[in-house]
Amino acid sequence: MRYSALSIIRNAFSGNRDWQPAWREPEPKPHYDVIIVGGGGHGLSTAYYLAKEFGITNVAVLEKSYIGSGNVGRNTTIIRSNYVLEGNEPFYELSLKLWEGLEQDFNFNAMVSQRGIINLFHDDAGRDHYARRGNSMMIHGVEAALLSRDEVKALVPYLNYNHARFPVMGALYQKRAGTVRHDAVAWGYARGADMRGVDIIQNCEVTGIRRDATGKVTGVETSRGFIGCNKLALAAAGNTSTVGQMAGLELPIESHVLQAFVSEGLKPVIHHVLTYGGGHFYISQSDKGGLVFGASLDFFGSYAQHGNLATVEETIEEGVSLIPGLSRSRVLRSWGGVMDMSMDGSPIIDRTGIENLYLNCGWCYGGFKATPASGFCFAHLIAKGVSHEVSRFMRLDRFERGYAIDEAGKGPQPNLH
Amino acid sequence: MTASRLSSGGLVDRSRPVSFTFDGKSLSGFAGDTLASALIAEDRLLVGRSFKYHRPRGVLTAGSSEPNALLTIGTGARSEPNTRATVQELYDGLVAKSQNRWPSLDFDIGAFNSLLSPFLGAGFYYKTFMWPKAFWEKVYEPFIRMAAGLGKLTMESDPDRYEKAWAHCDLLVVGGGAAGLSAALTAGRAGLRVILADEDFLLGGSLNASRAAVGGVKAPDFAANAVSELSSLANVTLMPRTTVFGWFDDMVFGAAEKVQKHVAEPSHDRPVERLWRIVAKHAILATGAIERPLVFGGNDKPGILTASAVSTYVNRFGVTPGSRVAVFTSGGTGYRTAHDLKAAGIEVAAIIDTRDAAADRAPDGVKVHYRGAVVDTMGGKRLTGIITERSGFEEKIGCDALAMSGGWSPVIHLACQRGAKPVWSAEKQVFLAPESDPRLALAGAAAGLETLGEAIADGAAKAKAVLSALGKTAATADVPEVEEQDFAGHQPVWYVGGARSKAFVDYQNDVHVKDLALAQRENYTSIELTKRYTTSGMATDQGKIANVNATGIVASMRGVDPAVVGTTTFRPFYTPVSLGVIAGTSRDEHGRPVRRSPLHGWAEKNGAVFVEAGLWYRSSYFPKGEEKTWREAAHREVMAVRKAAGLCDVSTLGKIEVFGPDAAEFLNRLYCNPMLKLPVGKARYGLMLREDAMVHDDGTVSRLAENHFFITTTTAMAGEVLSHMEFYHQAQWPELKVRFVSVSDQWAQMAIAGPKARAILSRVVDADLSDEGFPYLSARDVRLKGGLSARLFRISFSGELAYELSVPAAYGEAVADYIMECGAEHGITPYGLEALNILRIEKGFVTHAELNGTVTADDAGYGKMMGMQKPDFVGKQMATRFGLTAADRMQLVGLKPVDPKNEIRAGAHLLREGAEPSMANDQGLVTSNCISPVLGHPIALALLKSGRERMGETIIVFDRLRGDEFPAIVCPPVFIDPENERLKGEAQVSPQAKEEASR
Amino acid sequence: MASLITCPHCGSRPKEEFSIRGEVRSRPEPAAPFETWYRYVYVRDNPKGRQKEYWHHVLGCRRWLVVERDTLTHEVYGVTDAAAYRASEVKEAAE
Structure with a gap:
């Protein structure tokens, strides 16, 4: 059933009893052309684009819990394409372009809201870095602006301008950036993929990867039995290493917990996405009224979806330092996502040394905004056997070859990215 | 008659009236009231509007689970939106406003949404608002955002203070009700260090709303006696008004204490709230249970409360939500409330019991409807009656309040915040917390127990278990007798069928x-x-x-x-916590610590303008007279250094003393360039890499004695370099006999640079400073003329004859003053970071603007320094990778604009002439820039693909972000004095040098 | 863990005092082949479960510690001074 204002009206008159399931609940088939491990944003978008763009519909997405139970439902919903390096900027710009047409494309309102991101800087080095970033965007044809302190003040008058430890000096501004209703992204892709014949199989945990005598992958063992496939695609985010180990993969990945927070619902006060350069704080306000914010990792390796108080404090200290008016708002809930932190802070979309095994991981903090392009490029790689142009630098062997995509220049210590 | 204050009863202090306002109207209550009880006493049952349909809503509960009675408390910068009236302590002068309504609470335009509700079902917004595409941000979203949220945040700066503290205890008891008090008493009497925290301002929990007798006294008195005994124990800390909001790893609990949230004008001497991190050896969660509403048609009208809330308002606060109250229940709780109402002289209209037959005794004269169901309710902004249905027969019952009870859910939140999944108990029909940590136990209602007697016994038992785990024995147990009418449990009815209107x-x-x-x-x-x-x-x-x-x-x-469905995930925070208390004192200028150099005072005296550099405040420039911009001042300072002399505070550099027979070997492994043969008395530039072969930091290494080195780091990396050294020494090469210590704060360090530097320092330092006596790169302990021990280094970051002088920090300012005095006749000038930066750019020296973590030694022009013949150094192994040695790597170059009016700015990119802007065509980036006061035109340092092969090429500086695109010439990064003549100090800026540099 | 670390030198101290480097991996011999070095620098076991990590008591005794933890439950099994850990590692390798 196509969603529209009309369908809502029609259904209202039949007591909303005729709505159909947004996706089926199929039993796994014995064999698929492609199995995708991970029913999160990236896995579902990969399935969607495989079906829609490349006509590969004999596809299963295996999810050990419910769809969207990982990071696509545990993030701060920010989308943007303001990167420095050639390995990243074109990829994230493709992603932003896909976001811009996504809802009409998959007929699901994910509330893509291009309210603009303001990346604040507080010193000369910060300004120079953002100038470099902004020029990277401009050189790729992406609009950006470098705002003066006064221009920032006009846009966001509520920042700490008079008593800041690190006074606001200016900002990099990307108008097209914004936020998306995160869960809806998973649902929209799931529904779109399902309509095109993809089997979305929830509560199906992969427990092993079966390989034949030549070493190539032939299928997966799961909590619901063996399922064969021609190609196996991993999109398991924080659990990438665990799943990879089933095929003997050794990966440049560490899993870390990143906390995020939401406040009680408030009438709209923050109309943009803001990031604080005096720390690592970022915030926006959802359409429902909750302030959604986050900061740094807890810094220790973790597969637990919960974090610690010290990080909570640091995050909120930065928030109140930047926006004193937040002091009397209340934080309602915190959650933790398990991040697949890579060795250079950039992702991997590549084949592996193992035949039929494809890899999508290393999203660090940036996974949500990458969802459309990640699926698109991964589908491209799976369908065509070659990387999409914009993901061609995201190779698994780049560290060995000396081509890290290191935006922050922090080197091979994942928790610093 | 409606809701009102009862003529007697309750724990409020009727001798202390308290006045407050609600939506501008003056009202009054008593000390001991919550805002909710005071509002009910004033017959204000309509207190809010719901989020989506703006339905009129009243107080539902008497505790922290309240979903409806959310008000904005306070005025101006102290306004606090979404405050639950049910937990807000009433105080004199409290100002409360209703929320999410326009123009008024009684008449709210938003209620129109209710009419549209068939179209506004769950998730309707996912199915529409997609066309036309451009409408989302412009039309739909602004409309939706207008409806967003409940309360309004003023965004004003908070005038109040907050603080944080740690607390340690043997046992943390969360919840001061029957089980919690009992646990605290048992553990406290046995001598454990106990903390008892409760969100309420009055300890006692449900005891304060109970008519039972405990230990022969009234339940509230039992609670008061327990509290008084606990207060008398030195080893027990009582923390009322304190919500334990989170359980974190290692038995750390987060708690927020309301210190002055119950006064109109908080004293500035104390915080308004305090954040506690409580480290507990054991914890008992005596957090009680939350009563569930029944889900039936029209279950949300003002006047419908949970049964326990009605009991609490009647018994604890002496107020009643109605004069004729009906009860709708799936178990004994409703009967208890009926008795409470009766005892207070309030009419009970009827009891509608979903169960088949009498399991509980109703008060005399009260009609009970078994197998009954409320299918709808009457009234608009206030309940006027209910419609019940039984075996197809409908009955209307007039009432002005309804007490409903759907049974109880144990509060297991804290126990399940760290990943434990709640377990469904088929027997009790509740979710219970699984055992996840032997140090954490639940007691009383939180553990699924139903009666006061069980809770008290369980609290004591759980405390005894803690005592035995800690190797202590309990004093003789004395669990008090509870006298109370028995009530049966609940048979859950999740949804009452036959609803005629929305069942929320x-x-x-x-x-x-x-x-x-x-x-x-x-x-x-x-x-x-x-x-x-x-x-x-x-x-x-x-x-x-x-x-x-x-x-x-x-x-x-x-x-x-x-059990199959399970629950959603429990996460912090148990109840919402203000950002203010979590931020504590870390706000405004105190957001992060401040570091000041030992020469800060000297710089201040000399009129410095300071700039934040990490945690430091460093002198940026020293404006004089008419100078209006930093540039005017910095250019004067630069010329002073080039022509005469300047003094610059470089104390913020990291400084590390390294000792030991293996000190040289250690440094030889840490720096990529050789260090073993550095002669005593000499300094050397050193480059540290990371294991991935990117430059980590640079600085100087000075050998003061055979086994004694002194190294410097950049300001930004001082801490990280020390950690890096400690890592390699402790975790990798503990066999090396080396010790080192940071002395960054012990030495004041100043650079004295310029042709007159020697003449000036000769008056200060008691040593031969001639080229022979103290040649370039000398590093030595010296004595100042007054006898002070100091260190002198002949190193230069400006290209001039220069020294860095270290003196003990406390002497810094005096020495700097004296040098200024001695240098006055030579025109010595204080110079700051801006001048320092220009001086180094003119000489092509790099900083972290260039060494940005993706730059190899070779990229920076130091490839030849790498001691690849050394057996091992950090970064050696990864340095030979293809990508790090590729010919098209970006290399350090200089840039000069073709038109000297064009200022090249850091952050610009580089393009070949005629090339289309694209990432593939991107040739590099500008890292540092200035206008050279010596050359009189802009210059810049840049990283350019294959840069060293491209000298003389014209390249486009791409700075479209700032509206600039213009040509520049690639040149060597050293703009001035490439032969380093000036290090000797004799040379002046000659026309030849100038010409050469601009060629 | 991760709220509190029991430093062998300082006792139980809050996480805020520490910085964390990540998984413990033995630094290869200088002469080891490139592949071994590459794995040391870039590859991680990243187990879901027991793992040894380098923590630095940076705002305390400034000793590097080897903390053995469970990455799923955050339970700590032990904390050793990194130098002692290295010495035992070297000894093991020699045996």
């Missing part, structure tokens, strides 16, 4: 039963998906009211056991 599950978010049904129909069947799709449980009460009912309803719809 999540009150605040207006999620009703049909929304849950729609979610199932559309296959959002996982309870997590149901929650996210319908927003049930996502309101400010975080599902305290809705979640267990939602699980039960979904289970019924799916025809499965609640």
